[in-house]
Amino acid sequence: MVTYRPFGHTGVRISSLTLGAMNFGQRGNPDHEDGVRIIHRALDEGINAIDTADVYSGGESEEIVGKALAGGRRDDVFLATKFHGQVGDNPQHRGNSRRWIVRAVDNSLRRLRTDWIDLYQAHRPEPETDFDETLGALSDLVRQGKIRYIGTSTFDPSAIVEGQWIAQRRGRERVVSEQPPYSILARGIEREVLPVAQRYGLAVIPWSPLAGGWLSGRYHSGLTAPISGRAERLPARFDPTLPANAAKLTAVDELAALADEAGISLIHLAIAFVLEHPAITSAIIGPRTLAHLESQLGAAKVTLSEDVLARIDAIVPPGxxxxxxxxxxxxxxxxxxxxxxxxxxxARRIGVAS
Structure with a gap:
């Protein structure tokens, strides 16, 4: 069973694992009924938080989540989605402007078959758009009852602080959470993002605790080619012949051996590591199949010893x-x-709050 943790200072408690829906739809698992089964299984296991985005399979992910929550399951779920990326072919259907946000939220509400979104997140920063423009629009949506809370994803620490400053000085609703990438192989947020989040009482719900699949058990030394469609699309992250990725393969081999010694799977080691950090609220898992979900659920019960954590630090140093x-x-x-x-x-392209 998962445990439940405070979602920042909001008074809400969410499960230590969040079900990420990125892999539901044409870019992952196109079978809608299978996606519904996976979501129901996660809910039955105590997961009460689901994270999706309007750009995941062009809105199809949100549609699958909406189907799964129809029939009375919506009220018990902390539902998060995101805006920013381009949806469809129209280049105007994107961004962090008020004009797009007020349209995007209605589109998401329709696909999700709900009257409100618990957490509405800016999927990425947009420096050319004044952050106050974005927070002003989102604050209006909170007052209208369309969203409950505001979050960000993959924001730099300076932008996180700027959001808090704008809320205080301009009377906007406050950003209450950040969703950064975090795994044993990508620990950069330990330098500033996590300390800043702790300082301002923000919830942190990191994505990709398995490092895009590198910590799933499929990657190993000797690999010479990408092993998935996503890997082929993103060679900078997955091409094993590149030096930075070769370093990841070396680390994965060492981590796999450590997991074996500890008597747990590499998947459980990876997710449990993320959950050990005191700044982390919930780790987002993104299964494509029911088997993937089952392999990850047990990680919420794993506690890593100080010795194991120290050995992880020796393989990939903090930060x-x-x-x-x-x-x-x-x-x-x-x-x-x-x-x-x-x-x-x-200078004109960067939105600077005055």
Whole structure:
């Protein structure tokens, strides 16, 4: 059975495992009825939090979640979804602007077959949009009863602090949670994001505790090619011939041996590690099949010894992300040369609260 933890300072308690729905739909498991069965199984095991997004399979994930919660199960679920990424072919159907948010939330409510969303999250930062614009729109949605709480995903610590400052100075609803990437192989958030979250009393619900499948038991030394469709689409994160990914393979071999010594699966070791950090509220698991779900459920019952945790630290030191591509977000001023070429253009592209 899962345990239940405080969701920041909201008074809400959610399960230590959150069911992530990214793999439901055409980009993962296209069988809607199978997706419904997986969701029902998770709920039956005590998981009371589900996380999805409007961009997951173009809204299909939200539709599957809506089907699963129809018929009386909605009231007992802490339901989270996200906006930001482009939905469909229209380039205007994206972003963190008020104009898109007020449309996106209604689309999500319709697909989810619900009158309210418990946690509505900005899926990624958007520096060219003033954060106050985003929080103003979200605050209105809270007052309208369409959403209960506001969250962010993969925000830098400075942006997290900015959100708290804006809420205080501008009278906006406060961001209450952050959803960052976190695993044994990607520990960068331990440097600032987690301490900042603790300082401001934010819930933290990290994604990818299995490092995109690297800690699922399928990866091992000697691998020479990607082993999934997602791996083929994202070679920077999964191509085993790249030095950063080769370092991940080495670490995975050592972690697999450690899990064997500890008498647990690598999957349980990986998820239990994430749950051990005192800043973590709930780890998002993203099964594609019922077997995947079953392999991950037991991790909530695992407690890692100090010796095991110290040996993990020796394999991947605290605060270390072996491959920077696994950080989930790179600010445009690092990836886009236009932000580094002088003049006024880059400054105008970045929304700065005054």
């Amino acid at each position: 270390t992300t072996l491959n920077p591509a696994d950080a989930g977000y790179q600010p445009p001023w690092l990836s886009d040369p236009a932000y580094r070429r002088g003049g006024g253009s880059s």
